[in-house]
Structures are given as structure tokens and as C-alpha cells.
Amino acid sequence: MRALTQADCLVLWESGQGLHPIDQGLLAVNAVFPETRDESVADWPLGRRNRALVELYCANFGSKLSGWTSCRQCGEKLEFAADGKTMAQIALDNSAAVVSDSGRSFRLPTSRDLARIAAESNASAAVPLLLNLCLVSPQASSDLAPSIDWSDEELDRIGNRLAQADPLAEILLDFECPVCKESFTEALDLASFVWSELEGRARRLLFDVHSLASAYGWSEAEILSLSQQRRNFYLKQVQS
Numbered sequence: 001m002r003a004l005t006q007a008d009c010l011v012l013w014e015s016g017q018g019l020h021p022i023d024q025g026l027l028a029v030n031a032v033f034p035e036t037r038d039e040s041v042a043d044w045p046l047g048r049r050n051r052a053l054v055e056l057y058c059a060n061f062g063s064k065l066s067g068w069t070s071c072r073q074c075g076e077k078l079e080f081a082a083d084g085k086t087m088a089q090i091a092l093d094n095s096a097a098v099v100s101d102s103g104r105s106f107r108l109p110t111s112r113d114l115a116r117i118a119a120e121s122n123a124s125a126a127v128p129l130l131l132n133l134c135l136v137s138p139q140a141s142s143d144l145a146p147s148i149d150w151s152d153e154e155l156d157r158i159g160n161r162l163a164q165a166d167p168l169a170e171i172l173l174d175f176e177c178p179v180c181k182e183s184f185t186e187a188l189d190l191a192s193f194v195w196s197e198l199e200g201r202a203r204r205l206l207f208d209v210h211s212l213a214s215a216y217g218w219s220e221a222e223i224l225s226l227s228q229q230r231r232n233f234y235l236k237q238v239q240s
Contacts, residue, residue, distance in 0.1 A: 016195065042111045173187075
């Protein structure tokens with residue numbers, strides 16, 4: 001893995017404009033893990049992709065993943081913080097690529113699977129669709145996923161087994177609102193989270209470039225080659 005330079009950050013942000021968050025996450029992984037260029041990261045189990053995104057974040061933004069969400073009951077703004085290093089150390093069993101239940105086998109979900117159900121806004125409908133896509137026996141999955149009506153018990157049981165086999169596939173955060181005391185769990189979408197941080201850095205860099213280019217006539221490359229300390233000094237002079 002390599003750390004992103006400031007120029008890399010701008011190129012990556014520009015390349016990902018207009019892409020779906022799932023594709024933005026895959027683009028980011030390819031950017032910092034050059035050895036993945038010949039692999040289909042979209043077909044990695046989600047846990048492997050998420051570990052790569054966490055490692056990217058820690059290397060470029062620090063180990064603390066912090067953000068906020070809204071209380072589902074009253075709308076109060078709730079902050080969260082997660083330890084990226086702890087996430088990256090969670091063991092992933094590469095041999096647990098298939099989960100069996102009641103004579104059926106399921107492969108671990110991938111980014112490609114998420115993309116195929118992304119248009120489904122109803123979570124309760126998306127889960128059985130995902131399960132159908134991951135079914136590999138007795139009928140192999142194809143572009144036309146086998147249609148099986150899963151019971152709630154089956155959905156819960158198989159979902160738990162998939163989660164145990166790939167513990168980083170879904171990162172759940174627990175919240176309790178201090179205002180209305182509502183307790184709820186929310187999934188952290190790492191692809192969107194990491195991309196949001198990348199976009200924020202890119203926009204700050206572009207603002208710096210605009211300010212210094214307007215004041216001194218320097219090129220983008222010249223400004224990005226400055227150390228952060230020197231750039232901050234010049235920005236203070238421009239803004240004073």
C-alpha cells in the first residue's frame with residue numbers, strides 16, 4: 001500500500017466524480033494498492049474490501065474514524081468515533097469463502113452483489129435478493145439469480161452465519177440518543193465514509209491552489225509541492 005500524495009488525492013477525486021459510492025470505494029482501493037490492478041476488487045468479499053479501505057484511511061487520515069448521524073426518533077445529531085487500527089486487525093478467514101445451511105451453500109457477498117441490489121431502496125426486500133445472488137448450490141448463481149422465498153428465520157440464520165464468516169463485511173455502530181433515549185444500530189458505509197474524507201481533502205487543496213494561484217500566479221504543481229507549513233504561511237499572508 002502507498003500513501004496518497006496531494007496530487008494523487010486530486011486525481012483520484014476527479015476520477016471518481018459521478019460514480020456510485022460502491023465504485024468510488026473500489027477506485028480508492030486500486031489507487032493505494034497498485035498490486036490489485038490485475039484483480040477484480042469488485043469480486044472480493046466485502047470484509048477484504050473494507051479492510052483495505054480502513055488501511056487506506058489510517059495511512060492517509062489517521063486511525064480515528066469519526067463522524068455523525070441523526071437520531072431516528074428525534075433527529076438529534078449524534079457523533080461517533082471508531083478505531084481504524086482495531087478494525088484492521090480483525091482476523092479474516094480466507095478459507096471461509098462458502099457458508100452452508102440446510103443443504104445450500106452461499107459465497108460471501110461482494111461489492112458486485114451490492115451494486116446489483118443498489119436500486120432496491122427497501123432493505124427488507126434487498127436482503128433476500130442478496131441471498132439469492134450469493135447462492136451457489138444446489139443451483140449456481142448467474143445473471144438471473146435463483147428466486148427463493150426465504151423465511152424470516154432463514155434470513156436471520158444465514159445472515160448471521162455470513163456475518164460470522166466475514167466479520168468486517170458489515171460494521172455496525174450502536175447509538176443511544178441523550179435527548180429522547182432512543183437506542184438503535186446503524187451500519188457504517190466505509191466506501192462512502194472514506195470517499196467523503198477524500199473529497200473533503202481534495203476540496204481544501206483546490207481552495208488552497210485557487211487562493212495562492214490568484215495571489216502569486218503559481219501553478220497547481222508548484223503549490224502542491226510546497227510543504228503544508230509553508231503553504232499555511234502563504235495562505236495566512238493572503239488572508240490577512
